[in-house]
Amino acid sequence: MKKIIYSLFLLSIISSCEVIEGPYMTGNGGGVDTNSNQYVKNILIEDFTGHLCQNCPDAARELEAIHDLYGSQIIGLALHVGSTFARPYPLSQPKFTYDFRTKWGEELDNFFNISDAGLPKGMINRIDYPGDHRKNKGQWLASVQQELDKEVVFGLNINSSFDGNNSIIDISTDALKDISGDYKLVVCLTENEITNWQKDGVIEDENYIHNHVLRSLITSAWGDDVSLSTNISNGESYTHNYSVNLADLENFNIDYSNNTLFQGNGESGGWNQNNISILAYIYDNSNYEILQVEYASLATN
Amino acid sequence: MKNISLGFILFFLSINIFAQNNGEIHGDFDLNMQSYIEDATINAVAADEVIRNNSFLNIIFTKNNFSAGLRYESYLNALLDYDDDFKGNGIPYRFATYSIEGLEVTAGNFYEQFGSGLIFRSYEEKGLGIDNAMDGIRLKYKLLKGISLKTFIGKSRTYFTYADGIFRGIDGEIDLNETLELQSKTRYIFGGSFISRYQQRNNPVFELPQNVGLYAGRLNIINGGWNYYGEYAYKINDPVNSIQEDAVNYASGNAFTSSLTFSKKGFGITGEIHRADNMLLLSDRDRIGKAYIMNYIPTLSKPHAYTLLALYPCATQAMGELGVQLDIFYKIKKGSLLGGKYGTKLNLNFSRINGLKGGTSILNDNVNFTPEILSFNEELYYSDINLEVNKKVNKRIRYNFVIANQTYNKDFLEGKTPGEYGVINSTIGVLDLSYKIKKGHTLRMEVQTLIAKQLETASKKEEGDWVMALAEYTISPNWFFTIQDMYNYGNDDESKRLHYININFGFLKGANRFSIGYGKKREGIFCVGGVCKLVPSSNGLNLNITSSF
Secondary structure, three states, X not given: OHHHHHHHHHHHHHOOOOOOOOOOEOOOOOOOOOOOOOOXXXXXXXXXXXXXXXXXXXXXXXXXXXXXXXXXXEEEEEEEOOOOOOOOOOOOOOOOOOOOOOXXXXXXXXXXXXXXXXXXXXXXXXXXXOOOOOEOHHHHHHHHHHHHOOOOOEEEEEEEEEOXXXXXXXXXXXXXXXXEOOEEEEXXXXXXXXXXXXXXXXXXXXXXXXXXXXXXXXXXXXXXXXXOOOEEOOOOEEEEXXXXXXXXXXXXXXXXXXXXXXXXXXXXXXXXXXXXXXXXXEEEOOOXXXXXXXXXXXXXX | OHHHXXXXXXXXXXXXXXOOOOOEEEEEEEEEEEEOOOEHHHOEOOOOOOEEEEEEEEEEEEEOOEEEEEEEEEEOXXXXXXXXXXXXXXXXXXXXXXXXXXXXXXXXXXXXXXXXXXXXXXXXXXXXXXXXXXXXXXXXXXXXXXXXXXXXXXXXXXXXXXXXEEEEEEEXXXXXXXXXXXXXXXXXXXXXXXXXXXXXXXXXXXXXXXXXXXXXXXXXXXXXXXXXXXXXXXXXXXXOOOOOHHHOOOOOEEEEEEEEEEEEOOEEEEEEEEEEEOOOOEOOOOOOOHHHEOOOOOOOOOOOOOOOOOOOOOOOOOOEEEEEEEEEEEEEOOOOOOOOOOOEEEEEEEEEEEOOOOOOOEEOOOOEEOOOOOOOOOOEEEEEEEEEEEEEOOXXXXXXXXXXXXXXXXXXXXXOOOOOOOEEEEEEEEEEEEEEEEOOEEEEEEEEEEEEEEOOOOOOOOOOOEEEEEEEEEEOOOEEXXXXXXXXXXXXXXXXXXXXXXXXXXXXXXXXXXXXXXXXEOOEEXXXXXXXEEEOOEEEXXXXXXXXX
């Protein structure tokens, strides 16, 4: 009898196996229904990367694929960080001389301890900090799905005016429920469509398109208080105003590369103001989780 | 996990009290402390903590057919060559096991390997910072004479937590001669195994298998001095969780290993071939990294212990490689011209590993590619030919001499861009001489040299030639003192012609061993059995204590 029971147990194990027959692509995902609420939950994917990192473009493509699937709810931010993969070659070299790194990217990288664990890595709304916040690209999709199911707590609106160099940026935050805690607003500038060298698998691609590259933070890396009170009521609205000068920000990065960054060479300029966007997010200061993120073009907003 | 561990401790204490008189408790302890100071010349960084420490204590209680044990581990914080996810203290390993009437039951943690590991290996290797112990239930049963079965269900450890996948496994082995009571001189042992990993499906675009199965069959035939071992393994489709069509691969995986050995007194020869294609099993399909690898393709190259022979080691490629190895051992008889008074041992070893034609198998809606099974003229990953001569000259002097020529595809094996370093060929000589000065006093010296060249023009220069010398003075049974220097004299970059000096001083008494060392470590690759890790350069003091009871 014992043997029979044992054999049955073994049989049940062996039957647990699924061979999938093509076609393998069974759906397009269909995105998430936008409900009647004015705001939906947006998700920030912080893609820590470097132009010398040959596996990083695969992660960038995963980000694009997730964006294509879920649309504007997915917002990407590429942070070129660290001295291994993001350091520029000396200006005497013909390639990889651009310094994509920034003061804030390095600060976030050090705090969240990302590049030390190897690139590419990403954070999805910075969930699972500390410990499991550094995610391989294979984990991004599941984490995004988990985040999409969460309730939307804040709404963000970005308004800006731009005169070719100076910009006034207004961020308004709407509380969508009663909530208490310490919430911070971070505002940054990103640039799309930067054509420059990138290692991509076995290829060194001179014409790689770098998208949503972090250029500058307008707040500090840890942001400004959303509200002066820790108790926030449903329906309350807060406004933050910032004024920026693009040339100053660009020069700051050049100086920072020249004077502070490891093997920096000052090759951090050449910003194209038409491709600059504003990215704003709110995070919970108790666990760093990002609760809402919004994105708008600077020049054409 | 902490609550479970606490429960186990209480359980332990209670059995300890009741069983003091007729049970046995054994254990071992290991402490590895290292300080890290900045050394810009070798790119070594200082640790914020100044010193870091890895320690563990094993305790095992045994009484008759029952045993239980646990391991306390402490990483405050983990040494720099460990993944930084090893952090903090805990009892990640605890188990209880008993056996009765042919059935062995284990609850808690256990290590397990099926066959040579092609479809499953759960093991720990402290040197690599790997511990993928299972946590669950395992049963072993002797079904009939010569027939044994193992089954288990569990999750695998990663650092201080468990990976997402749930593993179910079964392995059976039959010793035909024993079962059928054959009197034949030839012994036949057959084995078969099956593994299934469950992980929830959540991909909105691609249909992913939730249950991924692997199976393997093996055969061992032994006749006198002859021994054949062969194993074939297969894995069903196991695509990653991506929504990029290019990244999702539905191809199955497979691997085989086959070896034939002949040995008699003073002579042995082994020929071996193996191949792996798309045969990486992870405990979580969404993750990467050695902490998640759950199977093992045994390495084909000779494991070298001498530093310069292991400078460019071979990492096994479960995703695709084909390799062969030939190993010949011969002992020249004592009393002969070359054998001398004590005889001379010779070991000739050759191994060569290359990629698969066209790469790993790929199957998706657009591509269906399977590489040729045997194609030996593909991109070379690694080759090694070496001769070792081991001789005792007289009562005072013995030596070991090794000469080797290795070819190492640095770009591929270290994940560099093709053309960055290319392929490195190195010729290595080692002389290890041991001289017994008087009773209990032994001086051992090693001289090693490595001459390297890049086989193709590459954009970067490799490190060039090395020389190494070591002197070790042992006063047995209590003391040893070692000094060694590795010198990169042939580096093209004059500023990198550096000395890596290490001194080490140790004291042993009974079951306790203490050693203190100071020195510089070169950044490099360290492998055990073809599984490798990157060791960062470091400069500092280290303290090692081991003890057992």
